[in-house]
Amino acid sequence: MSEFLYNAVDIIENIKNQKVTSKQIVSKYFDNIENKNKELNSFIALNKDLALSKANEIDERIQKGKPVGKLAGLPIGIKDNICTEDFETTCGSKILKNWHPPYNATVIKRLTNEDAIIVGKTNLDEFAMGSSTEHSAFGPTKNPLDLTKVPGGSSGGSACAVKADLVPIALGSDTGGSIRQPASFCGIVGMKPTYGLVSRFGLIAFASSLDQIGPFANTVKDCATILDVIAGYDPADSTSLDIKRDNFSDFLDRDLKGMKIGLIKEFNEYLDPEVSQNLNLAADLFANNGAAVSEISLPHIKYSLSTYYLIAPAEASSNLARFDGVRYGLRVAGKNVDEMMINTRTQGFGPEVKRRIMLGTYALSSGYYDAYYGTSQKLRTALISDFKKAYENVDVIITPTTPTGAFKFGAKLEDPLQMYLSDIFTIPSNLAGHPAISIPFGKDDENMPLGIQILSNALDDSKVIQVASILEKLRDENVT
Ligand code: GLN
Numbered sequence: 001m002s003e004f005l006y007n008a009v010d011i012i013e014n015i016k017n018q019k020v021t022s023k024q025i026v027s028k029y030f031d032n033i034e035n036k037n038k039e040l041n042s043f044i045a046l047n048k049d050l051a052l053s054k055a056n057e058i059d060e061r062i063q064k065g066k067p068v069g070k071l072a073g074l075p076i077g078i079k080d081n082i083c084t085e086d087f088e089t090t091c092g093s094k095i096l097k098n099w100h101p102p103y104n105a106t107v108i109k110r111l112t113n114e115d116a117i118i119v120g121k122t123n124l125d126e127f128a129m130g131s132s133t134e135h136s137a138f139g140p141t142k143n144p145l146d147l148t149k150v151p152g153g154s155s156g157g158s159a160c161a162v163k164a165d166l167v168p169i170a171l172g173s174d175t176g177g178s179i180r181q182p183a184s185f186c187g188i189v190g191m192k193p194t195y196g197l198v199s200r201f202g203l204i205a206f207a208s209s210l211d212q213i214g215p216f217a218n219t220v221k222d223c224a225t226i227l228d229v230i231a232g233y234d235p236a237d238s239t240s241l242d243i244k245r246d247n248f249s250d251f252l253d254r255d256l257k258g259m260k261i262g263l264i265k266e267f268n269e270y271l272d273p274e275v276s277q278n279l280n281l282a283a284d285l286f287a288n289n290g291a292a293v294s295e296i297s298l299p300h301i302k303y304s305l306s307t308y309y310l311i312a313p314a315e316a317s318s319n320l321a322r323f324d325g326v327r328y329g330l331r332v333a334g335k336n337v338d339e340m341m342i343n344t345r346t347q348g349f350g351p352e353v354k355r356r357i358m359l360g361t362y363a364l365s366s367g368y369y370d371a372y373y374g375t376s377q378k379l380r381t382a383l384i385s386d387f388k389k390a391y392e393n394v395d396v397i398i399t400p401t402t403p404t405g406a407f408k409f410g411a412k413l414e415d416p417l418q419m420y421l422s423d424i425f426t427i428p429s430n431l432a433g434h435p436a437i438s439i440p441f442g443k444d445d446e447n448m449p450l451g452i453q454i455l456s457n458a459l460d461d462s463k464v465i466q467v468a469s470i471l472e473k474l475r476d477e478n479v480t
Contacts, residue, residue: 007221008169009221011025011074012073015072022062023055023059026075029075032164032166036166041157042151042156045120070114072115073115073117074116074117077120077161081173082202083108083203084101087118087121091127091128095323095330095348103202106199110230114229124136124154126349126350127206127316129316131152132407133157134153135153140156143186146406152182153178158171163186163187169217170215175211177425177426179216180192180426180453183438184401184402184438184450184451185402187451189223190215191223191436192429193212193213194241195433197212197232198213198231199213199240200213200237201234205315205319208239209315210312210431213230220468223465231461251462251463252466253473256290256291256470260393260395261291262293262294262296263296270425274445278400286467294393300379307380311377311431317360318364320353320357323348324341352416383431391457395456396464400425401450402423434455435461436455436464437465439454454471
């Protein structure tokens with residue numbers, strides 16, 4: 001039975017060919033969940049009966065030779081900021097505890113239309129704000145590779161679920177790195193697609209111009225399989241791109257012929273020796289296997305972190321205004337409406353969310369608007385034009401995913417700026433709206449996984465998949 005665990009594509013194939021039933025697969029993963037979830041705190045909502053009844057229904061259709069979807073019988077975990085009719089959706093916040101969405105997000109519809117089975121909702125930093133999953137009202141999630149360390153964040157629950165074999169696939173959201181950073185900390189694949197490629201309808205907004213949903217998987221092939229299902233135009237999301245898109249799975253198993261790969265000069269000063277060595281190892285593998293590797297310059301990239309920490313909180317302060325005790329979730333009584341709203345928001349939001357709302361409100365206040373919000377929008381445009389120039393000379397860019405491997409619980413909790421620095425290499429792709437993937441590559445000096453990030457131009461998601469699948473193969477052949 002155990003050979004059917006691990007890769008999503010094998011699971012799908014084996015269910016379809018009746019080598020195993022979906023019920024057996026779902027039960028097996030639930031055994032793992034029952035054994036490990038209490039300790040890991042990866043899932044914060046589960047429904048075994050519902051999952052098994054869906055599995056039974058799919059198995060029956062297969063046995064009768066009736067048509068089934070592309071993901072028939074595959075169990076999936078969903079980050080708890082994506083709306084699901086069958087589960088409450090809390091964003092890891094007290095303010096939405098027990099809130100039951102009246103509709104499914106578009107990604108949920110796409111997955112279930114292909115007969116995937118949603119097993120539960122995964123933990124996250126409250127409203128996806130954080131890099132360690134320590135900022136959840138449901139308590140922290142642990143890194144399955146070392147229980148004293150964080151799994152990364154904000155999608156730490158999803159990354160942990162895939163690494164610990166609680167599900168073969170999970171979805172996350174990435175506003176500044178929240179898929180790629182936890183994927184790197186847990187040693188799995190995580191991808192943020194081009195902005196507008198995957199519908200955000202039903203993703204509870206943190207910073208709408210940066211948020212994007214994407215998959216966590218054990219392999220690049222699994223990641224491409226899921227992206228093929230969730231990507232595509234959605235009229236319900238006004239930022240969704242109405243374009244003809246590639247079939248991403250067609251870009252696996254290609255070669256590097258003619259591929260030009262860039263290394264960002266400005267990142268050198270942030271690289272610790274072990275992370276720099278690891279990046280050079282990846283660059284050498286590419287160079288020795290047919291790619292041309294060169295250094296490129298993105299002069300404005302050094303402003304990315306400050307730009308992000310003005311734009312993201314500004315958008316968050318506006319998006320989170322809807323949680324007022326009237327429309328959703330928690331309501332704490334007061335003498336009048338104003339007091340009710342103040343009490344609700346004071347008790348409902350945690351400290352990091354409050355910090356972001358304060359930062360964002362300040363950046364948007366009259367008198368400071370031009371100096372903070374206006375300047376950061378200009379820097380965002382300058383960064384996009386830097387990337388545009390760079391992509392005239394290279395196809396993809398590689399960087400480390402994070403400056404370090406997973407850190408200990410509490411290590412950065414008291415110092416928000418240190419926490420924010422975790423995303424220094426991931427944030428530029430969100431600001432530009434470009435695709436990026438993290439694949440496990442190398443280890444830190446405490447034997448925790450490191451990741452290599454592959455970036456490309458808008459809508460070159462297929463190139464990202466192509467180069468990632470090559471690096472995965474070269475790693476398995478060459479690196480111990
Ligand atoms: N860690 C970053 C933040 O706290 C990114 C979060 C995300 O991508 N959702 O804002």
